[in-house]
Amino acid sequence: MHTAEGFTLILTEIRLHRLSLPLREPFRAAYGETHVRHLFLVEAVTANGARGVAECVAMADPLYIEETTDTAWWAIRRYFAAEALAAEWTAPAEIRRWAARLDRYRGHRMAKAAVEMAVWDAWCAEHRVPLAHLLGVARTEVPAGISIGIQPDVDTLLRKVESALAAGYSRIKLKIQPGWDVEPIAAVRRHFGDVPLMADANSAYTRETADRLVALDDFALLMMEQPLGWDDLVDHAWLQRRLATPLCLDESIRSADDVRRAAELGACRVINLKPGRVGGFTASLAIHDLCRQLGLDLWCGGMYETGVGRLHNTILSGLPGFTLPGDTGPGTRYYAEDLVDPPVEFHRPGWLPVEPVCGLADRVVWRRVEQHRTQLEVIRRDDL
Numbered sequence: 001m002h003t004a005e006g007f008t009l010i011l012t013e014i015r016l017h018r019l020s021l022p023l024r025e026p027f028r029a030a031y032g033e034t035h036v037r038h039l040f041l042v043e044a045v046t047a048n049g050a051r052g053v054a055e056c057v058a059m060a061d062p063l064y065i066e067e068t069t070d071t072a073w074w075a076i077r078r079y080f081a082a083e084a085l086a087a088e089w090t091a092p093a094e095i096r097r098w099a100a101r102l103d104r105y106r107g108h109r110m111a112k113a114a115v116e117m118a119v120w121d122a123w124c125a126e127h128r129v130p131l132a133h134l135l136g137v138a139r140t141e142v143p144a145g146i147s148i149g150i151q152p153d154v155d156t157l158l159r160k161v162e163s164a165l166a167a168g169y170s171r172i173k174l175k176i177q178p179g180w181d182v183e184p185i186a187a188v189r190r191h192f193g194d195v196p197l198m199a200d201a202n203s204a205y206t207r208e209t210a211d212r213l214v215a216l217d218d219f220a221l222l223m224m225e226q227p228l229g230w231d232d233l234v235d236h237a238w239l240q241r242r243l244a245t246p247l248c249l250d251e252s253i254r255s256a257d258d259v260r261r262a263a264e265l266g267a268c269r270v271i272n273l274k275p276g277r278v279g280g281f282t283a284s285l286a287i288h289d290l291c292r293q294l295g296l297d298l299w300c301g302g303m304y305e306t307g308v309g310r311l312h313n314t315i316l317s318g319l320p321g322f323t324l325p326g327d328t329g330p331g332t333r334y335y336a337e338d339l340v341d342p343p344v345e346f347h348r349p350g351w352l353p354v355e356p357v358c359g360l361a362d363r364v365v366w367r368r369v370e371q372h373r374t375q376l377e378v379i380r381r382d383d384l
Contacts, residue, residue: 009089009123011381014081014115015043016073018375023334027304028150030177030204031063037304037334038069041369042076043361044084044118051361052122054312056114057276057303064202064303065230065251065277067110075111077379084115085381092134095119099282109254109279116280117312125359132354135281137318141351145171145325146333147200147302150180154187161188161195168349171196171222171325177204182215189219196325200225203232203251210239222324223248223270223297233258236267246270250301254278256286263294270324272301275316276309284316292321302327307340308360314344318354328352341365 018040027034038060044052058072083102089095099116124131131137146169151157161172172192174184176199185199198221205213205227213227223246228235230251240247248270249262255278262268271291275284291298300317303309305328313328329352330345331338338344340363347353357363 007090007127009119009126010047011044011085011087011119011122012047013045013381014076014084014118014379015045016076016375016377016379017041017043017369017373018069018073019369019372020374021306021335021372023304024332024336027334029175029200030150030202032061034304039306040069040073040114041308042114042118044115044122046122046126048126050122050126050359052118052120052125053308053360053364054114054117054121055276055305055309056110057274057305057309058110059303067108072108072111072114075108076115077377079105080108080111080115081379082384084119085379085384089119089123092120092123095123096282096285099280102279109283110276113276113278113280116282117275120281121312121359124357125361128358130356130358131312132315132318132356135285135316135319137315137354138320139318139354141347141353142314142317142322143170143325144329144346144350144352145169145173145196145299145327146329147173147175147327150175150177151184154184157184158187158191161192165192165195168346168351169329170350171198173198173200173225173327176201178209178212181212185216185219185221194220196222198222198225198248200250201227203228203230207235207238210242213239214242217244221245225272226250226252233262233265233267236262237265240266240268246297248272250274251277253287255283256290259287259290259294259296263296268296270297270299273298274301274303275313276303281316288319288321297323299324300326300328304334306335307331307338307344308364310344311340311355311357311360311363314352315354315357337368339364339368
């Protein structure tokens, strides 16, 4: 791991930029339909004028997990901005130790992640060190899968799958829910043969409705993602014993300890890692290393990120333990106009480059941030 020893990183300001970005088209999952993405960026300004940027991936309402943009904003203002502004780091290993100490605050992992990842990004910007080097990434490109929301009918779904395959996506994920499960998956199998295919239920099923999930065993799915309770491990272990299809856990996984517990229970064979969900890069590295040790497949999920979050996710996905294509694709997937330029794009069909970026602030189009910004708050070291 690149260290850049001998430098001290000090932050003077944390800036919070709350944004509302309309999606290209509504995205529907079992927990609801999203038309506008409410999010915020965390900008960390160093004493030398460098800037680190990260994206908070919490949603406006507590439908995916319990955190929201409002709770994350509050937690950063109340706790985590002050923790970052009071700290000094002379090596990346100190950032990891500092991030681990934030665990004394219960929960609020999306808030922690946004600040922690902005600190990593600020280190990269200040010392002109690519984040990929800092995290130990050796790959120069990663494969991309796509998540396709619940559609109004099967014909519309088939057109979207056809378009995704033509663009080069190497894995198709279909959102499902009771009443939209066996039929759409069977149709995709009939029309597209053995394309790598998975289903994501976002906790829409229970033990009482699990027979619908057992029926999906007939379709040779790569995995079935989070079909039962959003915070459950035990019922997923019960279901995995009934299924040939590997289960993947998403919402249930908040830490490396959760991965260990899931593995010991036999609750899954695959982990969806979202750095924003687990607390940032430090927690992500611990989960990555444990999945390699336990032999669990691993991939990087998505939360409708702008190019800021997509660049960070793509770089993280270059680590060797990521064995399956993630949900991170080009920035135009969700937004007509992204926040970064040049945008996140395939450099060959279905593959994203792992870019050697030294902090993202120079990639952000701040004029677009201002255009979509609904609130700005600046927290200064001198005011603490």
